[in-house]
Amino acid sequence: MAPIQIAAQWTEGRQCPLGLDARSPRFSWSFGASPKHARKQTAYRIVVGTTENGSDAWDSGVIRSAAHTSIKYEGAALQPRQRYYWRVTVWDEAGEPAESPTAWWETGQLSESGWTGRWIGEPEAHAEEQGMPQFRREFRLSGPFRRARAYISGLGHYELRLNGSRVGEYELDPGWTNYDKTVQYTVYDVTSLLQQGENAVGISLGNGFFHVPGGRYTKFKDSFGHPRCRMDLVVEHEDGRTETIGTDGSWTVSASPLTFSCIYGGEDYDARLEQAGWDQPGYAEDARWSPAAEVEAPEGRLLAQPAPPLKVMRRFALTGVTQPKPGTYVLDLGQNFSGWPEISVSGPAGAQIKLIPAEILTEDGLANQKWSGAPYELNYTLKGDGVEVWRPRFTYYGFRYVQLEGAAPVGQAGAGAVSGLPVLHAIIGQMIYPDTPVVGGFRSSDEMLNRIHEVIDWAILSNMKSVFTDCPHREKLGWLEQVHLLGPSILFNYDVEALFGKVLDDIADAQTEDGLVPTTAPEYVVFKEPWQMFRDATAWGGTYVLTAWEVLQRYGSGALLERHYDGMKRYIDYLTSSADGLIIRGGLGDWYDIGPEGPGFAQNTPVPLAETAIYYGLTVVMGRIASLLGHSDEADVFASLAASIKEAFNGEYFDSGKRMYAEGSDAALAMPLAIGLAPEEHRAHLLESLVRNIAGRDYQTTAGDIGHRYVLLALSRAGRSDVIYRMTRTTDKPGYGYMIANGATTLTEAWDGPTVGKSQNHFMLGHIEEWLYSSLAGLDYRFRPEAGRMEVIVKPDMANDLAWAEAWYDLRAGRASVRWERGEGGSITLAAEIPVNADGLIYVPAEAADKVRGGGTSSELLRFKDGYAVYRTGSGSYTFTSRLQESMTR
Structure with a gap:
C-alpha cells in the first residue's frame, strides 16, 4: 500500500509567502487523494532550516497527532530577511511515513530596528504643488550578487521601478488600513532586475486612502498626511557582503505626470510631463528635480502585508460601441466589474481624452453615475508619440460602460489625422482582486441557479480588495456585516484565510476604548449623531467574533481566536453595558428589506429584535471560544449571559398565544429559529408561519441584508430547500430571478436593483451561495x-x-x-x-x-x-x- 501524500503546504495561510513578520508562524498541510479508504495521519514531524535540507531552526520531533492545521512554530528566534525552509513527515494508519516537498517562507524586517531607510516625501514648499511626487536614486553594485529584495511602503499607494522596468504586478499596494495604527509594506524579489555596475530605482506615489484631497466625488475628505515612502533595497553579494540602499535625503524628487489622484474621484495624467529615462541610470536631472525631504513617519506600526496582493486578474474586451450624441461614444465591456480601462490611443500632443466609467446608462444612452459616485473621471493628455498605452495606477471604479470624449474609436467617422481627433485603437477592461486561489465550484442542471452563482461570484470578486468593500465605487468602505453573513459564501469559492486575518486586524485597530466595534474597518468615516446607527450596529460589529470562529471551523486555525480574544470579550462587554435590560435598542436591524418605502432602513422587523438576536448568537459563540481556549470560568459566564439574553428576548418579542415574534415578518420568524432563540415546542409552528409568509407572496421573501441569511438557514436546516428553490424561480418580483431577468451581470444592492437603481455591484445579499453548496449540492x-x-x-x-x-x-x-x-x-x-x-x-x-x-x-x-x-x-x-x-x- 502506497503511503499517503502531502499535496499542499501553507505558512500563515499562504503558500511560500515572501515577507512575513510573524515570529511564530503557523503551518498547515493537505493530502492528495488515495484510492484506499479510511486513510489517516497518526503522527507528524516538522523540520525547519535556513538551508533547503537543514533543520537548524526547529525540529518538532515526532508528534502523535492527527493535527495538520495551524501548527505553531516553536523553534529558534527568527531572523529578519531570512528564507526558512520547512518540510513535514507524516505517518499513516499503518505507520508508514511520507515526506512532503520542501516549502519555504521569508521573514520581513520583523521590527523597526531592521530598517535602514527613512521616510521621505516632497519638501514642504512643494507639497501642495500640482502633480504627484516621484523619487529616484542611482547606485552602483560592485561584484556579483546572489539575492536582492525590496522592502517598500508608499502611502497611499506606490509603483516601484528598477532600471526602466516596473517591479512586480501588485496593484494598489500597500493595502489600506488605519494608518494611525498600522501601515503595511511589501517585499519583492528584485534579483533579476539589478545589474553589476550602475543601477537606478524610482518610486511613484498616489494618494489612495492616505490622503483624500477632494476636488471631485469623495465619500469622505480627510488626510493622514502628504504622500511619503520608505524602502530598503537589500542586496546580498556572493562574497557575503550585504548592501542596503535605503530611502533618505540623498534621493531626489520631482512632480510626476500624474496631476490628479483621488481614490474616489479618479486620475488625470499628462503624458507630456513624462521624463523619459528617469528610472534608468545615467539620467541627467534638470531643474525639475530637487532633494527629497526626510519626513515624519506615519503614526502606525510598520508591518509586512499579511494578505495576498491585488493584481489584474481578468480582462474584458470591447463588445459594443454607441454614439449617443455627436463626439461622444459609449463603449460596452459586457460585464460589470471593478478595476479600470486601459486604452491605446494616438493623436496630437496636448489633445485630451476623457473617460467616464459607469455601471448603467441614462435614458439618452450616456454614462450614469447617479448611484455610484459622481463625478468620477479619468483624463489623459497625449504626448503625440505614436500609439500611446495608458491606464490609471492609483484609483479604481466599478463599471461596465466607458463614456469616451475627445477621441473616436478606430473606424468611426471623424477620427484620424485629417480631423485631428485622436483615435482610440483599443480598450481593455482590467479587473483587480487579490491573487488568491480558487478553491471551490458549483454547477447544476438548472441554468438559473448557475447564473445566480455567477453574478454572486462577480460581486464577491469586485468587492474583494485589501478589505471587503460593499461596493467598488460610491463607498469602497469595509462594511463588516458582509464578512460574517457572506463568509461561508466567500470561503466556498476562495482561500481567504490570510485576508480574513487582515480584516480582523483592521477591526482590532478600529475598536474604540470602550469596546465598540464600528460598522466599518478601517473606520475612515465616523458616523455621529443623528446617524449613530450607521456606526454602532451589532450585526456589523459582531463580525469580530463570528469571523474568527468561522476561520477556526473552515481552516482549523485557532490563532485568530487567541490573538483577538481579549478584544472580542471587550465587545461583548460593550454590548452588555449599552443594552437596555439585555435588549439592544439601537442599530440598523434588517437593513435593505423589502417594504412599501423602498430599500433602506428596516421596515418589517423591529430593529432591536434583529440586533438582540445577533447579540445572543455572539454570546453563545463566545462561550464556545472561551471553552476551547481553556477559559472555563469565562465560558460559564457567557453561557449564563446567553440564557439571560434569551429570556429577555422572548419576553419582549415572543407572543406565546399567537406563537409569533413581533408582527411575524420573515426576518422576525427566521432569526430566532436559525440562531436558537425560539422555544423548542414552538419551532414547527414558527417554521410553518415562515413558509406560509413566503408562499403567500408567490415565493418571495421580504428579508434584507441581515435577515435573509437566517431565512435561508431556517428553511434549509428544516429540510425546506423546496421553498428556497421556488424563491429562485420568481422573476416578476424583486429577488435573484428578478435581477437575472432584468439584465444584472453582478449582484445588485437592492433586490430590485436593475430597475430601482442604487449600486449595481454589491455582494451583501449573496447569502444563497452558501445554500447552493451546503444544501442543494x-x-x-x-x-x-x-x-x-x-x-x-x-x-x-x-x-x-x-x-x-x-x-x-x-x-x-x-x-x-x-x-x-x-x-x-x-x-x-x-x-x-x-x-x-x-x-x-x-x-x-x-x-x-x-x-x-x-x-x-x-x-x-x-x-x-x-x-x-x-x-x-x-x-x-x-x-x-x-x-x-x-x-x-x-
Whole structure:
C-alpha cells in the first residue's frame, strides 16, 4: 500500500509567502487523494532550516497527532530577511511515513530596528504643488550578487521601478488600513532586475486612502498626511557582503505626470510631463528635480502585508460601441466589474481624452453615475508619440460602460489625422482582486441557479480588495456585516484565510476604548449623531467574533481566536453595558428589506429584535471560544449571559398565544429559529408561519441584508430547500430571478436593483451561495478541534425539478466533492469524495435504508431518519444508489 501524500503546504495561510513578520508562524498541510479508504495521519514531524535540507531552526520531533492545521512554530528566534525552509513527515494508519516537498517562507524586517531607510516625501514648499511626487536614486553594485529584495511602503499607494522596468504586478499596494495604527509594506524579489555596475530605482506615489484631497466625488475628505515612502533595497553579494540602499535625503524628487489622484474621484495624467529615462541610470536631472525631504513617519506600526496582493486578474474586451450624441461614444465591456480601462490611443500632443466609467446608462444612452459616485473621471493628455498605452495606477471604479470624449474609436467617422481627433485603437477592461486561489465550484442542471452563482461570484470578486468593500465605487468602505453573513459564501469559492486575518486586524485597530466595534474597518468615516446607527450596529460589529470562529471551523486555525480574544470579550462587554435590560435598542436591524418605502432602513422587523438576536448568537459563540481556549470560568459566564439574553428576548418579542415574534415578518420568524432563540415546542409552528409568509407572496421573501441569511438557514436546516428553490424561480418580483431577468451581470444592492437603481455591484445579499453548496449540492464541512481533523458533511436537499447538482471544495485536508443525479423510476446516484485524514458523514436520500446500495465496507450505516440513510465514513470515494418514492419529493 502506497503511503499517503502531502499535496499542499501553507505558512500563515499562504503558500511560500515572501515577507512575513510573524515570529511564530503557523503551518498547515493537505493530502492528495488515495484510492484506499479510511486513510489517516497518526503522527507528524516538522523540520525547519535556513538551508533547503537543514533543520537548524526547529525540529518538532515526532508528534502523535492527527493535527495538520495551524501548527505553531516553536523553534529558534527568527531572523529578519531570512528564507526558512520547512518540510513535514507524516505517518499513516499503518505507520508508514511520507515526506512532503520542501516549502519555504521569508521573514520581513520583523521590527523597526531592521530598517535602514527613512521616510521621505516632497519638501514642504512643494507639497501642495500640482502633480504627484516621484523619487529616484542611482547606485552602483560592485561584484556579483546572489539575492536582492525590496522592502517598500508608499502611502497611499506606490509603483516601484528598477532600471526602466516596473517591479512586480501588485496593484494598489500597500493595502489600506488605519494608518494611525498600522501601515503595511511589501517585499519583492528584485534579483533579476539589478545589474553589476550602475543601477537606478524610482518610486511613484498616489494618494489612495492616505490622503483624500477632494476636488471631485469623495465619500469622505480627510488626510493622514502628504504622500511619503520608505524602502530598503537589500542586496546580498556572493562574497557575503550585504548592501542596503535605503530611502533618505540623498534621493531626489520631482512632480510626476500624474496631476490628479483621488481614490474616489479618479486620475488625470499628462503624458507630456513624462521624463523619459528617469528610472534608468545615467539620467541627467534638470531643474525639475530637487532633494527629497526626510519626513515624519506615519503614526502606525510598520508591518509586512499579511494578505495576498491585488493584481489584474481578468480582462474584458470591447463588445459594443454607441454614439449617443455627436463626439461622444459609449463603449460596452459586457460585464460589470471593478478595476479600470486601459486604452491605446494616438493623436496630437496636448489633445485630451476623457473617460467616464459607469455601471448603467441614462435614458439618452450616456454614462450614469447617479448611484455610484459622481463625478468620477479619468483624463489623459497625449504626448503625440505614436500609439500611446495608458491606464490609471492609483484609483479604481466599478463599471461596465466607458463614456469616451475627445477621441473616436478606430473606424468611426471623424477620427484620424485629417480631423485631428485622436483615435482610440483599443480598450481593455482590467479587473483587480487579490491573487488568491480558487478553491471551490458549483454547477447544476438548472441554468438559473448557475447564473445566480455567477453574478454572486462577480460581486464577491469586485468587492474583494485589501478589505471587503460593499461596493467598488460610491463607498469602497469595509462594511463588516458582509464578512460574517457572506463568509461561508466567500470561503466556498476562495482561500481567504490570510485576508480574513487582515480584516480582523483592521477591526482590532478600529475598536474604540470602550469596546465598540464600528460598522466599518478601517473606520475612515465616523458616523455621529443623528446617524449613530450607521456606526454602532451589532450585526456589523459582531463580525469580530463570528469571523474568527468561522476561520477556526473552515481552516482549523485557532490563532485568530487567541490573538483577538481579549478584544472580542471587550465587545461583548460593550454590548452588555449599552443594552437596555439585555435588549439592544439601537442599530440598523434588517437593513435593505423589502417594504412599501423602498430599500433602506428596516421596515418589517423591529430593529432591536434583529440586533438582540445577533447579540445572543455572539454570546453563545463566545462561550464556545472561551471553552476551547481553556477559559472555563469565562465560558460559564457567557453561557449564563446567553440564557439571560434569551429570556429577555422572548419576553419582549415572543407572543406565546399567537406563537409569533413581533408582527411575524420573515426576518422576525427566521432569526430566532436559525440562531436558537425560539422555544423548542414552538419551532414547527414558527417554521410553518415562515413558509406560509413566503408562499403567500408567490415565493418571495421580504428579508434584507441581515435577515435573509437566517431565512435561508431556517428553511434549509428544516429540510425546506423546496421553498428556497421556488424563491429562485420568481422573476416578476424583486429577488435573484428578478435581477437575472432584468439584465444584472453582478449582484445588485437592492433586490430590485436593475430597475430601482442604487449600486449595481454589491455582494451583501449573496447569502444563497452558501445554500447552493451546503444544501442543494449538499457539501459542507467543519473542523473538529477535539479530533484535530475535518468532518465533511454530505447532505443534499434535492429540489424536485433539478436533474443533478455538484460541488467541490479544496479544504485544508484535501479535495472534497459531491455529485448527485436522478435516474429513471425515482433512482438517485450520489457520489462523494472525502479527503485523507477527514471523517465523512454522508446522508443518502432514500425511501428506506434497505433501498440503498454501495458505500462498501468502509461505510457504516448509523441510522435512517427523515428520508436519509446516514453513513459514517473515512476518507475515499463513495458511490451510493438509492430509490425515492415520488411522495418524498416536494
